[in-house]
Amino acid sequence: MTTIFWNLIQVGLTTSVVLLPILLLCAVLRRRYPARVVCALWVIFAVRLLVPVQNSFPDAPVQVTPRTTLVEVQTTQVSESVPETSGMEDEPVIAEPQPIIERHWVPAGAAVTAETQKSIAFDEILALVWAVGAAAFFVGSMLSYWRFVHRVRRTARDVRDLELLRIYESECERLGLRQRIPLRQTPEADGPMLVGLVQPVLLLPKGGIPLADAPLILRHELTHAKHKDVLCKMVFLLARCVHWFNPVVHLLAWQGAQDLEIACDQSVVHGLDTDAKRQYGQCILNDVARRMYGGTMLTTRLTGGGKAMKTRLQALFSPNKKRRGVALILTAAFALTLVGGCFAVTPKGTENAALEQEIRTTAETYLQAVVDGDVQTLTTVLPKDAFASRTQEEMQKMLFEANPHVTAYAVYPDAERAGAYVVKNWSQAPHSSLAAPDQRTVQWMQFIREDGVLKVDVDGVYDTCTMQPFDKCSVRDLDTFQMLYGDLGLPETGPAMLDDAAGQIETLLGLTGGRLEEQGETTFHYTFFNGQEISILTRPEGDGWKFDRWTTVQKDAKPVDAETQKQMEALAQRWCDAQVDGLSAEQAKTLLGKDMMVMFNEYIGWYSDIDEQRLMKVYNVPILADQAKYTVNDQDSTVTIRVYSDGKDSGDTEQSRSWFNGITQVQTLYFGWQEDGLRIMDYTIDQAMILDDPDVICWTADDVIKIGMPEQPMTTTSLEELIYRNFPVAGGRYRKVDDMIAYDFADGTMIYFQYEREQLEDLDRYHLCRAFDRGRAGWHPGCDRM
Numbered sequence: 001m002t003t004i005f006w007n008l009i010q011v012g013l014t015t016s017v018v019l020l021p022i023l024l025l026c027a028v029l030r031r032r033y034p035a036r037v038v039c040a041l042w043v044i045f046a047v048r049l050l051v052p053v054q055n056s057f058p059d060a061p062v063q064v065t066p067r068t069t070l071v072e073v074q075t076t077q078v079s080e081s082v083p084e085t086s087g088m089e090d091e092p093v094i095a096e097p098q099p100i101i102e103r104h105w106v107p108a109g110a111a112v113t114a115e116t117q118k119s120i121a122f123d124e125i126l127a128l129v130w131a132v133g134a135a136a137f138f139v140g141s142m143l144s145y146w147r148f149v150h151r152v153r154r155t156a157r158d159v160r161d162l163e164l165l166r167i168y169e170s171e172c173e174r175l176g177l178r179q180r181i182p183l184r185q186t187p188e189a190d191g192p193m194l195v196g197l198v199q200p201v202l203l204l205p206k207g208g209i210p211l212a213d214a215p216l217i218l219r220h221e222l223t224h225a226k227h228k229d230v231l232c233k234m235v236f237l238l239a240r241c242v243h244w245f246n247p248v249v250h251l252l253a254w255q256g257a258q259d260l261e262i263a264c265d266q267s268v269v270h271g272l273d274t275d276a277k278r279q280y281g282q283c284i285l286n287d288v289a290r291r292m293y294g295g296t297m298l299t300t301r302l303t304g305g306g307k308a309m310k311t312r313l314q315a316l317f318s319p320n321k322k323r324r325g326v327a328l329i330l331t332a333a334f335a336l337t338l339v340g341g342c343f344a345v346t347p348k349g350t351e352n353a354a355l356e357q358e359i360r361t362t363a364e365t366y367l368q369a370v371v372d373g374d375v376q377t378l379t380t381v382l383p384k385d386a387f388a389s390r391t392q393e394e395m396q397k398m399l400f401e402a403n404p405h406v407t408a409y410a411v412y413p414d415a416e417r418a419g420a421y422v423v424k425n426w427s428q429a430p431h432s433s434l435a436a437p438d439q440r441t442v443q444w445m446q447f448i449r450e451d452g453v454l455k456v457d458v459d460g461v462y463d464t465c466t467m468q469p470f471d472k473c474s475v476r477d478l479d480t481f482q483m484l485y486g487d488l489g490l491p492e493t494g495p496a497m498l499d500d501a502a503g504q505i506e507t508l509l510g511l512t513g514g515r516l517e518e519q520g521e522t523t524f525h526y527t528f529f530n531g532q533e534i535s536i537l538t539r540p541e542g543d544g545w546k547f548d549r550w551t552t553v554q555k556d557a558k559p560v561d562a563e564t565q566k567q568m569e570a571l572a573q574r575w576c577d578a579q580v581d582g583l584s585a586e587q588a589k590t591l592l593g594k595d596m597m598v599m600f601n602e603y604i605g606w607y608s609d610i611d612e613q614r615l616m617k618v619y620n621v622p623i624l625a626d627q628a629k630y631t632v633n634d635q636d637s638t639v640t641i642r643v644y645s646d647g648k649d650s651g652d653t654e655q656s657r658s659w660f661n662g663i664t665q666v667q668t669l670y671f672g673w674q675e676d677g678l679r680i681m682d683y684t685i686d687q688a689m690i691l692d693d694p695d696v697i698c699w700t701a702d703d704v705i706k707i708g709m710p711e712q713p714m715t716t717t718s719l720e721e722l723i724y725r726n727f728p729v730a731g732g733r734y735r736k737v738d739d740m741i742a743y744d745f746a747d748g749t750m751i752y753f754q755y756e757r758e759q760l761e762d763l764d765r766y767h768l769c770r771a772f773d774r775g776r777a778g779w780h781p782g783c784d785r786m
Contacts, residue, residue: 512673531558
């Protein structure tokens, strides 16, 4: 319901922005356009107000995320130790961390962390108030109408005046009405009116109407029936009910009702001379004198309020020649689309709440089945083709050997990407008598739909980071720390750790780039490089220690000081130079952090036959870089690198294919402190390939067929690289099928790539043989590699 509520808020706001100026200019519209065209305009606005769908552009210029959820978060303020005298010795007394409750307004549907004490979702309350108000408005209006109809049914009698019936039949024939509309008299009607949505009835007062005025009066009400004006009034009523809190919508409904009457007036007097128009105006004035009450919403009446009557009488004598109004309707529709597209109300989680819950349930079912060793349950959450080429025993061995000793897990859904981050806790206790803390791994889990049911895509599950000594997950900010240790808590260590806690905490928790300070024997304060801060508490156990808990001290990131930023810029420039000119082992020591130096030394080891003093190229893109530039991001203390190449591997014996003129890669550098100063601790590739000519990208199998095989296919050291260096495929995913790679495009088409593997000493090289579509018999671009 909250999704519908926020959609209606967006629709109401954007429609009101367009509607209000038009309502203010309605007098001008009546002079230039027929009243029936103006009525059609009001109906279009009313119908748009009833459609709870935002027509916002994908990247709307104005995007509003309402903060409608109030959360209470517990943080901790750590006091410094205060020495006190106790007996013969001075013993430091460590002050316990003091909890602080902070209240924040966050977007609707925002994740509730382990530190959240209380959460109140006001968007749900607002949606409930809106629904109750809309229901009350509708029920109240319908009750009033139904009571009136009930009284009419009890008192209405057929008209017996033959002359009046003759006039009535004549007017029906004149207007060409096919539907027979009963003509009745009732004391409940103080004037002529049309009542009824499906089966309308024309009601006259008990005393009847003057026969001299009867043709014009009956023609007016029958014109309402001909143009289905009661249905239009029903649309206005529904718009008022749904947007009962919006005064512009009430003004729209009032103006629409008045223009329906004016439209009928213009139809009645069309072709009449001035005297006949005066007579019709006198009929309206005579009817006003007989009126006793205002009627109900779903009825049409010959007369209305005083101001409305003045407007109608003036309209009777306005010029008959007016514009057709097609341009007016099209302009209004365009304005609605444009304004609606430029403004989006996107409360986080409201649109994707159901999908996130479905992702969480599916992931937890899968993970619990892995923990329990339940293959039968796994079959319900895995695609059918997962078991097509494997026996149940093979599937069990593959899944459970890859997931030993998983004791706990946490799921963080991402509905926009149809996936989830999964944090697993691996217990070391079953196979180690030594002090070994539990390990944490972060996996990205992708989901697909099969027969309408969400399933885990086993080909889309891969490790993001692993908390292991030689494959450490870099925890460089509070968000990552929260993911690893928020819901699952700090890792268990089994037997107590005997080593010094201050020297072990950063290694055990994967903290990198920040600074750890000891604040007493059991409390440690850690400051991330971006300024976020946490407090880590341990507890003594025997001769050693164990983790106790952690709390947030500083949640928001802070910009680095001017001196640190200068050092960051200097390191970023050296990194850019390395993209173009390469990097020697000696240069890397003063540029890269410890973990990156390990990877760099491994890279050098792959080329042991080359002199180490030779400049080593940093291959971060499929081709050599020609230029690299950096931009400092002050908010999160990172640097964005844009590496550009003209698309040629100069100096290489093999040339990359010519499906692009230039390529750009976007990277992010992460910095941190270590003993000998500031270093680049890690980097990520945010966008691997941005082509200068995006039109050449292959989005479907037909695009691959059209581009054909390259004359000299590139040879690579990985299968994924083999594909994208030879074909600019995008929007799909890779699958290994026997001795081929299948690429599934987003439109459902598929291409197979056959390759050959050449095994060297410590390195595999892959050669592309051919690409083909099994659904196209005889299509074999290229030929087998000789």
